[in-house]
Amino acid sequence: MSGIINFITNKKFINNSFKEYLRINFSFYRYFYIDEPLLFKNKLEKCFNKLNIFGRIYISHEGINAQGDILKKFFNKMKYFISQLDPQLNNININIGIDNTSRSFSKLKIKIKKKIVSDGLKNNFFQKIYKKKYLHAKQVNKYLKKKNVIFFDMRNYYEYRIGHFKNSISTYTFTFRDQLKSLLNYINFYKNKKIVLYCTGGIRCEKAASLIYNKGYKKVYQIFGGIIGYINECKNNNIPIKFFGKNFVFDYRLREYISKKILSHCNQCLNKSDYYVNCMNSKCNLLFIQCISCSKKYKSFCSKKCFHIFHQSLL
Ligand SMILES: [Zn+2]
Ligand SMILES: [Zn+2]
Incomplete structure (x- = not known):
């Protein structure tokens, strides 16, 4: 018996078995x-x-x-x-x-699927000639300081809201389709600037970059590996991280921690917060930001109305 206990409490064993199941x-x-x-x-x-x-x-x-x-x-x-x-x-x-x-x-x-990222555009336009220009982390930091460079965030506004590069521009849209349309309007103002596009992992800005490249903008850059690639490169090479806040992710974690900075506010009381919640009333399911004190008050509901609808449905 004591043998088994020794075996279980053996630190090396615990560490090894932990590593075995690490995902x-x-x-x-x-x-x-x-x-x-x-x-x-x-x-x-x-x-x-x-x-x-x-x-x-x-x-x-x-x-x-x-x-x-x-x-x-x-x-x-x-x-x-x-x-x-x-x-x-x-x-x-x-x-x-x-x-x-x-x-x-x-x-x-x-x-x-019909497309791996739905863009509302005709088939495979982006496979036309497009010379990709990637920026690595060090270059990203250098470009962030330059006046003749504009950073466009190619994610949805709710992603941008909790984390982004300082001075980057959001198109304040909620779908990639709308974003491509807005991007085309926005860049008219920045014809003579270098344009850097970024998104979470690179898939969206690759399409967007190719689109504007084919519209005649040749000074277009992408960040290699998107935000995730940038952060990992910074961490592995001791490069200061210039992306602030949290990185929104599309799985049940909803966010990845990058820096302490909180860029957004609670939808209910306007205090600083960057915790996303899906409203518990499944008919509403609104994605919104809730601070700790509002989560005590409203639980995971976006409003008193949703709270009541949910509880009445249980009766
Ligand atoms: Zn609040
Ligand atoms: Zn709701």
């Missing part, structure tokens, strides 16, 4: 022509199930967009498998999440 968040995308999305999906699904991967993956003729979590010990196996799936994927950049302490998905969902 990391990842994301990757690539725009490339997939001839048979269903065949591609089946191959991917078989392997991802074997590797016990959870996540949300979209496949279409225009490419793949994947977010998920995986046991750390299987990460290299996954990377190898992806690189073997198609020659176009063999040097793919896989972003590792910034905040890796918690699980992000509860199951694996792979869907075939």
